[in-house]
Amino acid sequence: AQSVAQPEDQVNVAEGNPLTVKCTYSVSGNPYLFWYVQYPNRGLQFLLKYITGDNLVKGSYGFEAEFNKSQTSFHLKKPSALVSDSALYFCAVRGDTGGFKTIFGAGTRLFVKA
């Protein structure tokens, strides 16, 4: 069965410091991995994805994520956090075999303090 785990409900970081939001997954076949962000009173927005190729993928707003097959992880990172990065972040996965069902994690709230 497919699953996504975001082990931290909340991540707190000071502005200017690096941030990491963790995600691990379980899927049949090869994974397609995504990060989405949800700002207050706004819909989910796509940040970045891993399909194949380079394990480090870069996305919007300076975010990047590293795919680690052996650890089945896809952690979201940013070298220098901004207060405006404060939001709810969701990791999502779909396997390349079978259907089109995308599984989302429960979300991690990122709080960046000035």
Place this chain on the structure above:
Amino acid sequence: DTGVSQNPRHKITKRGQNVTFRCDPISEHNRLYWYRQTLGQGPEFLTYFQNEAQLEKSRLLSDRFSAERPKGSFSTLEIQRTEQGDSAMYLCASSLGGRATAYEQYFGPGTRLTVT
């Protein structure tokens, strides 16, 4: 604005009533998804359309739920005989399609359903 739109944005209904939500995807997107999101949780997959064909449906989608996408354009999600447990945010998303890759989904603002 050419994003995904959903109507209504809010719906309050009494238990036992039927409700219908509409989703208008991005025009060139052939794939359409419905999700349900409750407080503190991520979106939960309900169903998926490729053009007008409903290709996948969650086991969570009871027989009170039905979705259609006539002519492969807009989609409707109907809930019959609503229950209080149906109270949630219902999200629609659309994407491009392709066999060898996976495209990101673009989400609408959601329809918040409250069943009293």
